[in-house]
Amino acid sequence: MNFCPNCGNPLTPGQAGGRERLVCSASCGYVYWNNPLPVVGAIVEYENNSVLLVQNVGWPKEWYGLVTGFLEGGEEPAAAVLREIREETGLEGQIVEQIGIYTFYQRNELIIAYHVRATGPIQVDPTEIQDYKLVPIDKLKPWPFGTGLAVKDWLGRRMIE
DSSP: OOBOTTTOOBEEEEEETTEEEEEETTOSSOEEOOOOEEEEEEEEEETTTEEEEEEETTSOTTOOBOEEEEOOTTOOHHHHHHHHHHHHHOOEEEEEEEEEEEEEGGGTEEEEEEEEEEESOOOOOTTTEEEEEEEEGGGOOOOSSTTHHHHHHHHHHHHHO
């Protein structure tokens, strides 16, 4: 954000809330807090031995990740993750557990991750998902950022059990 949405003047670095933030140069009082966006994500266990990974539209061909989506106003995170799975893959899910909450600094998101078991035929929404793959759980490898941290924790718990 470069300009104040209240008065249109440029935003400049300044102090607010004990940190440097962008504030209105005309001192109208506006502060750009840049709060992280709440996102839900799911490790979708499918057919008891695989995890469904999806490739969002526009991603490079080698990138696959968890089903994710934004939490909508007035929506509970658990309901949101089941909605996202249904909308993006056509699957019906049942939450097994909440895995954790993860900060994704690169995208300024806060991810609430769940383990979900899903059933039904996979029917991706082509406006959101360009490809998917099923990865056997014993072949699943976490990635070092975002939802990959949830995969790492989930795999770690499975090894302990």
